[in-house]
Amino acid sequence: MSKIAIIGGGIIGVATAYELAKLGEEVILFEKNYFGSGSTFRCATGIRAQFTDEANIRLMKYSVERWEKLEEELGFDISFRQTGYLFLATSEEEVEAFKANIRLQNRFGVPARLIGMDEAKEIVPILNTEPFLAGAWNPEDGKANPFKTLFAYLFRARELGVDAREHTEVIGFEREGDAITAVRFRSNGKVGSVRVDAVLNAANAWAPLINEMAGLSRDLIPITAYKHQLVKTEPLEPGQAEPLVCPPSWNDAYIIQDGEDGGIICGAGIEHKAKGLDDYEPTYDFLRGVLEYAVRIAPPLRYAHVVRQWAGFYAKTPDSNPAIGRLLDNFYIAAGFSGHGFMMAPAVGEAMAGLISKGRSKVPLDWEWYDPYRFERGELRSSAFQIG
Template identity: 40%
Template structure:
């Protein structure tokens, strides 16, 4: 294990590995610690969606810039990540949702996103097999440049490229403590040894709050379980990701034909529980059968659960904290870390190396919760 590094990253998911890569290509001596295997947390348990349709400017910009990176990522990292732009169809079920979605589209288009609002009779032009009447959809938004990628392959691609450029990644190495003296980081203590450093990036997902406690910083993040299933391969009938905030559900077909979909129970309390439930299978089966009748007799082959790292406003926490110099946050993504990781990683690397970022991230720092600068993100499945 390296005894000294310019930067230590805690967390080997998509956020941590992409930050490691972006630092390494800038010549930074970086070490990453992951307590299990890479993408073992939220990244490896997510649906792989990449969506630019958000309600707040920061999330829209992060996602749009990330899509630009995703579009050239396979060539940049020399690795097939199964990236595909099949679009996202976001369904509206109530007049309040229609009003909010039209407001969202106005902001999204102002920022340059190719997106439009669809009336109910236009929805089947995008997804012919969707039972619009049965699900009570009265409108939708459609962005053809949204899409998805393989979370495992994308994370591994970033990790391999980071190591190629000199980063040191230590798997199955758990951070046990962070030594701080006079408000400055001195050392990261793991179960395998110690590494001296002045900068720590907290990219530990749902466990970021526990890492922050090691240096006396309190994060408002809370973990929430979300479950996903995958079916046997079917004839391809679904190109885009279909999502409903009203029913708290999303689903798509992979390039191999499996239907992958997720649902979150809005009444479930915060916990670190990642066990799958029978309740989820019942709910998800009912929803899929109602949304797409062709899915009624398909066999489910597996199910799993993961954790959303949720902040009070469903926007990430990025950048430094006041209490400890060199303690950088890259967490609180509230279920959309995978889709914004490429740009977040670039910004965090810029912040560390240059002291400034190409997109403003001040509104996403931890201080916003103390100062009452909270703008709630409305477009979240949760």
């Protein structure tokens, strides 16, 4: 049994801790704030296999299969619902692109299909069909509650012996050659140190700082924190916009009805580079901009009150694909999820646990595609389609 330290108590760190504990490893999980306080509790809840490249489609097909069984496995309600994703085309060229994406998705078993606007209206009663020509629809995509999911993983991880510490910040490492031998941390004003056999950097937007602590360049994995915001309306009658609905050509704007309280969550690609890693200030230009898109997608939203607006980080890499793999002898990374980390967590957590514990995993994760050293080699992947 090895002792493995995980830095970052978001969904990726917590899911990996659980999977490692299932494999019989001893795990210590560090979170500098409270669990979920990074991007995870700020996310839009969306889960989809409708990507536009083989690596992300295969990974997400597997992840959705894990999501389908997660409530039963963890023994908690996580409000996972397969309410679909509906992408909407505004031009003939986009319809052709949707058709090509659907062919690729179908090749890997994702049951997406092109639908007309009558069917789209049946699925989303408040939809304004007039601007759109067709929809790419996958009924197996869906959503889940990030709070319940993280706490379900955390509960089971602790039950399996994971030492999960909140308000405990990792501040450095001790190294012998290429290997990290100990993690130094600060908690309640006191500094401590623990010997470890391996370390996973699951700090997402903060990951470059952790890499630097390990003696690597901060720019090796160029992750930039972009402020991504959401607005939520008062509750609407259930069933009005259950799928995530998105016309990508409208600045990736989207709406999705919260599966529990019925409020409509509205997002868009109106992004700002964060002023710092504590810059969670919502902005007025986003509020105005996102509501203009939301009302064009679903006109009845004109009459809905906005009850909340919040911001979090899309921890973005240059190709919007995460960095997943080994960085040094016993130092690993799974970070830079660029807006997809929640949906990918069941698959990535299992894959990382397999890699760290056994050197392999049965998860269909294309290690070469997500290779963390690709940026240094200047080998960018095709940009992952990036919305919640």
